[in-house]
Amino acid sequence: MNITTIALPKGALLKSTIARLQAIGIDFGEFLEGSNRLLRLEDRSGRYEGLLVRAQDVPVYVAYGQAQVGIVGFDVLKEKQLPVAQVADLGFGHCRMSVAVKSDSPYRSVQDLPAHCRVASKFTTCARSYFEERELPVELIPLYGSVELAPLTGMAEAIVDLVSTGRTLKDNGLVELEKIFDSTARLIAHPLSYRLGRVGLHELLGQIQTAAVPA
Amino acid sequence: MYQPPTGVRDLLPLDVSQKLWIEQRLQRVFTRWGYQRIITPTLERMETLQASGSIDLQAILQLRDAEGVSLGLRPDPTPSLARAVATRLADAPLPVRLSYQMNVFRSTTQPQEFYQAGVELIGAGGVLADGEVLLVLADCLAELAPPDWTLILGAVAFTRSWLAQVAEPARHRLRRAMAELDRVAILAEAGIDEAVRSQLLLLFDLRGEPEIVLSKASSLPMSDAQRAELAELETLTGWLGGRSVPVVLDLSLVEAFDYYTGLIFEVSAGGRLIGRGGRYDHLLGSYGKPAPGAGFALNLEALQQVLLPTGKLPGRTAGGGFLVVPDGPAAWEAALAEADKLRRAPGDRVEIELLGRTGEEAIAYGRALGAAAVRWVHADGSTTDCDLAVIQ
Numbered sequence: 001m002n003i004t005t006i007a008l009p010k011g012a013l014l015k016s017t018i019a020r021l022q023a024i025g026i027d028f029g030e031f032l033e034g035s036n037r038l039l040r041l042e043d044r045s046g047r048y049e050g051l052l053v054r055a056q057d058v059p060v061y062v063a064y065g066q067a068q069v070g071i072v073g074f075d076v077l078k079e080k081q082l083p084v085a086q087v088a089d090l091g092f093g094h095c096r097m098s099v100a101v102k103s104d105s106p107y108r109s110v111q112d113l114p115a116h117c118r119v120a121s122k123f124t125t126c127a128r129s130y131f132e133e134r135e136l137p138v139e140l141i142p143l144y145g146s147v148e149l150a151p152l153t154g155m156a157e158a159i160v161d162l163v164s165t166g167r168t169l170k171d172n173g174l175v176e177l178e179k180i181f182d183s184t185a186r187l188i189a190h191p192l193s194y195r196l197g198r199v200g201l202h203e204l205l206g207q208i209q210t211a212a213v214p215a
Numbered sequence: 216m217y218q219p220p221t222g223v224r225d226l227l228p229l230d231v232s233q234k235l236w237i238e239q240r241l242q243r244v245f246t247r248w249g250y251q252r253i254i255t256p257t258l259e260r261m262e263t264l265q266a267s268g269s270i271d272l273q274a275i276l277q278l279r280d281a282e283g284v285s286l287g288l289r290p291d292p293t294p295s296l297a298r299a300v301a302t303r304l305a306d307a308p309l310p311v312r313l314s315y316q317m318n319v320f321r322s323t324t325q326p327q328e329f330y331q332a333g334v335e336l337i338g339a340g341g342v343l344a345d346g347e348v349l350l351v352l353a354d355c356l357a358e359l360a361p362p363d364w365t366l367i368l369g370a371v372a373f374t375r376s377w378l379a380q381v382a383e384p385a386r387h388r389l390r391r392a393m394a395e396l397d398r399v400a401i402l403a404e405a406g407i408d409e410a411v412r413s414q415l416l417l418l419f420d421l422r423g424e425p426e427i428v429l430s431k432a433s434s435l436p437m438s439d440a441q442r443a444e445l446a447e448l449e450t451l452t453g454w455l456g457g458r459s460v461p462v463v464l465d466l467s468l469v470e471a472f473d474y475y476t477g478l479i480f481e482v483s484a485g486g487r488l489i490g491r492g493g494r495y496d497h498l499l500g501s502y503g504k505p506a507p508g509a510g511f512a513l514n515l516e517a518l519q520q521v522l523l524p525t526g527k528l529p530g531r532t533a534g535g536g537f538l539v540v541p542d543g544p545a546a547w548e549a550a551l552a553e554a555d556k557l558r559r560a561p562g563d564r565v566e567i568e569l570l571g572r573t574g575e576e577a578i579a580y581g582r583a584l585g586a587a588a589v590r591w592v593h594a595d596g597s598t599t600d601c602d603l604a605v606i607q
Contacts (some may be wrong), residue, residue, distance in 0.1 A: 065486050065487070083395065084396075085395075085396035085397070085398070086395075086396070086397040086398060086399045086400065087398055087399075088398065088399060089399050089402070089403075186399060189396075191396050192481075192483050192486065192487070192488055193486070194396060195367050195396075195422060195463060195465050195468070195481070195483075196365060196367070196463055196483060197422060197423060197463070
């Protein structure tokens with residue numbers, strides 16, 4: 001009955017997320033095994049349940065209260081705009097949301113982009129609000145992956161995407177014009193559960209924040 | 216086939232019986248406390264809705280009447296009630312106690328219609344009036360007993376007075392962070408005094424058992440006004456505690472806009488938000504008759520969903536009564552008379568077989584209706600009963 005559900009993001013943050021939880025004795029290591037097909041695990045104590053979901057879905061599960069706790073990148077929170085409590089910056093998973101163009105393009109800053117140019121992105125909410133703030137009207141092209149291709153084929157003049165090392169951009173002949181924001185992993189919670197604070201939720205949230213993770 | 220537009224739905228007979236079950240219980244409580252029911256129009260002029268200052272105009276479903284006047288479907292019961300009190304009930308002795316059960320409409324990403332029930336207490340301020348509103352609410356919840364219900368109580372004016380130390384635009388950002396439970400944003404806000412930041416973080420983290428929260432809050436350096444507000448909270452939570460009302464005191468509870476002016480609360484049950492309310496002492500002034508006000512609204516769909524697993528709501532099996540089956544056209548007159556007679560007995564519903572079903576077919580139909588018995592009526596007025604409960 002008094003089980004706390006934690007939503008874990010598939011992808012880049014999963015390893016560090018699992019390490020952080022293991023450091024406080026909550027072991028969802030099975031999610032990392034190559035043969036794993038499970039989407040839902042109970043830890044040994046039986047007090048915690050892990051849900052393995054796509055990063056974009058972490059705030060959804062938490063906003064609807066299906067998970068009381070979640071770990072997800074700030075970029076996803078900015079993009080999804082869902083009502084979740086942002087409890088702490090966990091400091092891992094550094095990356096940045098940036099505007100990039102082809103390195104041989106004439107554009108050297110965002111101001112150089114022509115009005116109504118085409119911008120491809122997986123993060124259309126972030127991209128829209130950024131260009132609206134800049135008062136630069138653009139045509140957004142939503143994509144689901146390999147966004148770097150869009151300027152190469154000529155479909156878009158620019159992209160808005162996450163950059164961590166910059167390798168992918170460079171390898172594809174793209175260059176960063178401007179950083180929109182920095183992103184790191186965030187600890188989030190279901191707002192109502194956070195306010196009610198039952199079943200040791202706040203103790204758990206505190207432990208996740210302060211856990212010493214072996215390097 | 217035709218479908219209703221996205222975001223609205225049909226309430227089929229079972230939904231209606233469950234909704235009525237909830238509404239009748241709430242109405243009993245409202246009546247017991249002297250809250251008279253009011254019905255206001257579904258449509259209001261846009262100016263009326265705008266005047267409340269609390270409503271996101273984008274969220275209003277708008278239409279135009281034949282003369283081109285802009286109208287909106289009410290997104291909230293309170294503006295209409297405030298308008299009615301300020302104009303039609305202006306001479307009524309104060310306080311005015313009103314209750315409502317109505318549908319409201321919001322256009323978010325999709326239009327949505329939902330039902331709310333609640334009260335407004337207009338013309339009485341102060342802690343006794345706050346206490347009454349909270350106790351009416353607690354009475355409603357005790358009557359319906361949804362699982363794990365809890366009141367989450369805050370004090371907007373108190374919390375806002377701490378934010379007032381910060382200059383704009385940071386104040387707006389911090390208030391938003393507080394309202395949205397974004398602790399990271401409070402930590403990240405540049406250029407605010409560290410002492411203020413730690414006070415705001417203390418407030419952010421202050422929630423739980425009222426006594427503990429109040430004693431922790433009293434460690435803050437406070438003005439007389441702030442101290443008086445805490446004393447009022449102590450009185451209120453004392454009354455609630457004395458009646459075993461489950462309360463979480465949450466001093467971070469604020470809204471991103473200026474609507475509530477003092478007490479603010481949310482109602483949680485079964486892990487969902489089922490209602491909210493508070494004190495709005497500036498609202499009536501916007502309608503030309505300054506007066507304090509307080510109230511709450513319960514969301515009936517959410518209540519229905521949290522009550523469903525408890526098995527208290529009327530279920531599919533609700534039925535009983537008789538199916539009266541005439542034995543051929545010659546028995547029609549006798550069947551009508553027999554059904555009349557049965558209907559005079561209290562409680563049971565009586566239906567007449569209209570499609571000429573007889574025998575097993577009529578029994579199967581009676582079962583499908585959930586009738587307790589089939590009564591065969593013969594031309595001479597004699598009857599035979601077939602008890603469906605027994606035969607099954």
